[in-house]
Amino acid sequence: MDMHRQTLTELCAGLDKGDFTSVELTQTLLDRVAAQDEKLNAFITVTSTEALAAAASADKARAAGNIGALNGLPIVHKDIFCTEGIKTTCGSKMLDNFISPYNATVVQKMADAGAVILGKSNMDEFAMGSSNETSFFGPVRNPWNLECSPGGSSGGSAASVAARLAPAATGTDTGGSIRQPAALTGTVGLKPTYGRVSRYGMIAFASSLDQAGMITRSAEDAARMLGVMAGFDERDSTSIDQAVPDYLAGIGESIKGLRVGVVRQHSDEGLEERTGARAKDAIAVLESMGATTVEVDLPNIDLSVPTYYVVAPAECSSNLSRFDGVRFGHRAENAEDLLDLYCRSRGEGFGDEVKRRIMTGAYVLSAGYYDAYYIKAQQVRQLIADDFKKAFADVDLIAGPTAPSPAFKLGDKVDDPIQMYLNDIYTIGANLAGLPAMSVPCGFVDDMPVGLHLVGPHFGEEMLLRCGHQYQQETDWHIACPEAFK
Amino acid sequence: MSVAWEVVIGLEIHAQLATKSKIFSGSPTAYGADPNTQANLVDLGYPGVLPVLNKEVVRMATLFGLAVSATVARRSVFARKNYFYPDLPKGYQISQLELPIVEHGEMHIIGVDGMEKRIGITRAHLEEDAGKSIHEGLDASSGIDLNRAGTPLLEIVSEPDLRSAKDAVTYMKKIHTIVHYLGISDGNMQEGSFRCDANVSVRPMGQKELGTRAELKNLNSFRYIEKAINIEVERQIDLIEDGGTVVQETRLYDSDKDETRSMRSKEEANDYRYFPDPDLLPVEISNEYIEAIRATMPELPDAKQARFIDEYELKSDDAAILTASRMLADFYEGVVKATDATAQVAANWVIGDLGGALNRDGLGISDSKISSDELAGLVDRIHDDTISGKIAKQVFEAMWDGEGSADDVIESKGLKQITDSGAIELVVDKVIADNLGQVAEYKAGKDKLIGFFVGKVMQETKGQANPGQVNQMLRDKLK
Structure with missing residues (x-):
């Protein structure tokens, strides 16, 4: 089989068997990126030279018997991860000139495991967006229909994996930014438990919600990636010091007896009918495999979007203050004075959506409004987390649709932030509660893929991956490839 | 006719904690290094970096809390204080607001009136210092040195219990002595390791409500603190007696002109948009930890x-x-x-x-x-x-x-005292023989002359004879 069609797991076996070298594989994928990415705009930076050098040393390491878990496997990093010596833009004009002097922990761990970086993927500016249209570098197109959005903010990562330009990519998820694009591009997206993967070197959007994860073609590939990415990092105070299990070990086990929760309160309002039906079909498949379904209550889940749009902007308004034109990033020319330097550097460097969220965040934190917005949102956040805790007393995981509809046309929602925000209605709860969640492809609506959303309890990644993998043994939605990228 | 005025002062003391590395990064804290040589990516606020708390500051703050009979919070929270300034790399300072590590302490001082006074310590909280802007020698541009950015500070806030500039200085000196005793701050005022802001107001003697206060910023010597407070008190009294009102504002003391002047009024004050820092977990302290720290408390x-x-x-x-x-x-x-x-x-x-x-x-x-x-x-x-x-x-x-x-x-x-009586006797005899006239006078009753003889002997022995011994021997021989 052509190398680009293979999953990460298959490529790993191919390298092990000596069917091809990492240099051959890397060259093949770089050629594909060169030929195909014009259509997609999934990459902000392609690192051909570095990739081939890394591939050559991976081949050498392999020959010496020194074989890391991702040895010689080409991957893509979302451009939110700092990569030493490589431009790291976060999708923003603000960082168009920023060469990171250090590697994010995730980047370093993957490099240590032998991974080869093909490049940095396009994304919504500072990960703020659900369609990839807020990127300074232009929107990413959906490989299933170039008129459509691949979702966001990890749109470039999702599109590159869906279009077989890379077998796997890293992503980050603050409110659904891995899972929603995975659903919209027919790929697998996993957001681990908050604290499972280090945030060090991942440019912060909303610190208490941000979590690194990955977009792959199968649950098995996600398990392979997570084993490398996860773990305590002393440089991230919010990372959790808990042993990393072998995520591949248990995925072959049956899901017989698995208790799958279906949320009673998820309103069907705004849910595209057939998208909802595909998720129900998928749950029926799980039942046919021995799982049981239980209705669960998440009485406050409808408040998750408004809660999120207080907490996330509040944190982002502070996190993005460091982009002031003084030490790095975009600096306005001929500033008259300090205030002018700040105002113009930030005014010129940030796009509209980022500005909107900074203003919202500054507002909800300001004197006189803090209690009514920020404190109230934190209280509701706690209620939502408590609801999930109660629900997980009765079920092993919670299932439903990932996004309310398949991919929408580029430009359709750009002028209506509320409609755009509602795209994350099913995914945001997991971020507010810090829970692991995954999207797996579960069918098509009008030839566009849709996803099944699985949410687990804290550190429930093994179960999510097993459920996803078992589902993929029974179904072949994840095998489907967009016609133009076969 | 003028009323008697009561002066009310509260101090906010910033003591730099004597840790080897910064409060949230591994950079060294040593003073006087070349600009920006002690600032790493965390101190520079680079994209993606995160703070990690230096546990040593928690130990030091706990020790201080115990030394001033305060409550050491079992749970304290770091918060972000948001404002833009070139010497503040992240655009926010990590500090503590609602849940500081130390609260409800006290200190006793002897006031100018000689009476012992209790000065309440409202709170002491941990925070990071900012860097500094450099304007000298750079023509029209300004430089920024971030060596100091992230240096740990303990901000010690007193109740408005001080009633004179002198008492304020006494209190501050006492805090200075204590942090030094505890080994938690070198207290070096020239290097800015120990400085304070003073909240100063006046009210007619006997009035319960506090007057409107002015905050005097960055006082970094005991002498300036006393002078600045006295000048500010004088300014406020003159203002009120002339029919004016004191406005709440931040004022700067100019030691060259010996005056305070307005920096910004309350209306111009920043809205710092404080909120808990999501990058740092709350600091949780157990009773065992506190007792272990208490066991290391030096004698105060x-x-x-x-x-x-x-x-x-x-x-x-x-x-x-x-x-x-x-x-x-x-x-x-x-x-x-x-x-x-x-x-x-x-x-x-x-x-x-x-x-x-x-x-x-x-x-x-x-x-x-x-x-x-x-x-x-x-x-x-x-x-x-x-x-x-x-x-x-x-x-x-x-x-x-x-x-x-x-x-x-x-x-x-050769300064050893001569105590050998034989050696002393030789000299004593010589002095008596050489001064027969004085001997006669002494014997005639001029007792004071004993000093003259002792002096002569000491002179002869170059001061090394035991004066008591010489005195006794002379008295015996001249009987």
């Missing part, structure tokens, strides 16, 4: 002073001087332990000759050119009559100049 100045009076029978003034710094007290106790002389004699030497020499050379006790053991060696030679107190001063100066131990100096300069 008040207790040490009381013990010196009690155990060494020192005069209270001497005890106060000797306990003003932990190092001086340790030095003194080193002398006491090593000498056979009394503790008061040791105190006289430490305060008198040693203190004088340190003062003269502008040195601190840690720079003393004579160790406590060496000073004890000198005091012992007086005690065992090897040298007189007068000769000892000469020996001390030689020791100070690096000429060796007391014994070395006495030996090499």
Whole structure:
């Protein structure tokens, strides 16, 4: 089989068997990126030279018997991860000139495991967006229909994996930014438990919600990636010091007896009918495999979007203050004075959506409004987390649709932030509660893929991956490839 | 007719904690390095970096809390104080607002009126320092040095319990002594390791409500604090008596012009948009931790002073001087332990000759050119009559100049007191024979002349004869 069609797991076996070298594989994928990415705009930076050098040393390491878990496997990093010596833009004009002097922990761990970086993927500016249209570098197109959005903010990562330009990519998820694009591009997206993967070197959007994860073609590939990415990092105070299990070990086990929760309160309002039906079909498949379904209550889940749009902007308004034109990033020319330097550097460097969220965040934190917005949102956040805790007393995981509809046309929602925000209605709860969640492809609506959303309890990644993998043994939605990228 | 005014002062003291590395990064905190050589990516606020709390600051804050009888919070929270300034790399300062690590402490001072006063300590919280802007020598542009950014500070906030500039200085000096005793701050005011802001207001004597306050910023010497507060008090009283009103504002003390001037009013004040820092977990402290820290608590100045009076029978003034710094007290106790002389004699030497020499050379006790053991060696030679107190001063100066131990100096300069009565008798006889006229006068009843004879003998022996012995021998022979 052509190398680009293979999953990460298959490529790993191919390298092990000596069917091809990492240099051959890397060259093949770089050629594909060169030929195909014009259509997609999934990459902000392609690192051909570095990739081939890394591939050559991976081949050498392999020959010496020194074989890391991702040895010689080409991957893509979302451009939110700092990569030493490589431009790291976060999708923003603000960082168009920023060469990171250090590697994010995730980047370093993957490099240590032998991974080869093909490049940095396009994304919504500072990960703020659900369609990839807020990127300074232009929107990413959906490989299933170039008129459509691949979702966001990890749109470039999702599109590159869906279009077989890379077998796997890293992503980050603050409110659904891995899972929603995975659903919209027919790929697998996993957001681990908050604290499972280090945030060090991942440019912060909303610190208490941000979590690194990955977009792959199968649950098995996600398990392979997570084993490398996860773990305590002393440089991230919010990372959790808990042993990393072998995520591949248990995925072959049956899901017989698995208790799958279906949320009673998820309103069907705004849910595209057939998208909802595909998720129900998928749950029926799980039942046919021995799982049981239980209705669960998440009485406050409808408040998750408004809660999120207080907490996330509040944190982002502070996190993005460091982009002031003084030490790095975009600096306005001929500033008259300090205030002018700040105002113009930030005014010129940030796009509209980022500005909107900074203003919202500054507002909800300001004197006189803090209690009514920020404190109230934190209280509701706690209620939502408590609801999930109660629900997980009765079920092993919670299932439903990932996004309310398949991919929408580029430009359709750009002028209506509320409609755009509602795209994350099913995914945001997991971020507010810090829970692991995954999207797996579960069918098509009008030839566009849709996803099944699985949410687990804290550190429930093994179960999510097993459920996803078992589902993929029974179904072949994840095998489907967009016609133009076969 | 003028009313009597009461002055109300509260201090916010910033004490730099003496950690090796910064509060949220591994950069060193040493003072005086070349600009930006002690700032890593975390201090520079680079994209993607995260703060990690230096646990040492928690220990130090806990120790301070216990030393001022405060409550050490079992759970405290770091918050972000958001504002833009070039020396603030992240655009926010990590501090503590609603849940500080130390609350409800107190300190007792002796006021100008000689009465003991209780000064409440509202809170003490941990925070990071900012960097500094440099304008000198850069023509039209400004430079930023981020070496100081991220240096740990303990901000100690008092209640408005102080009633005079002098009391404010007394209180601040006492806090200064305590942080030094605890070893949590070097208290170096020139380097900015210990500085304060003063909240100053006045009200007619007897009035309950506080007057409107002005905040005086960045006072970094005890002298300036007193001057700045007095000038501000004068300004406020003059203003009110002229029919004006004090506005709430931040004022800067200009030591060159000896005046305070407005920096910004309340209306212009920033809205700092404080919120809990999501990058840092709450600091949680167990009772066991607090007890373990308590067990390391050194003896504090008040207790040490009381013990010196009690155990060494020192005069209270001497005890106060000797306990003003932990190092001086340790030095003194080193002398006491090593000498056979009394503790008061040791105190006289430490305060008198040693203190004088340190003062003269502008040195601190840690720079003393004579160790406590060496000073004890000198005091012992007086005690065992090897040298007189007068000769000892000469020996001390030689020791100070690096000429060796007391014994070395006495030996090499031949300063040993002559106590051999045969040797003294020879000189005494010679002096009597040479001064027969005075002998006759003495015998005729002019007793005072005994001093003349003693002086002659001491002259002949170059001061080395034991004066008591000489005196006795002369009296016997001249009977």
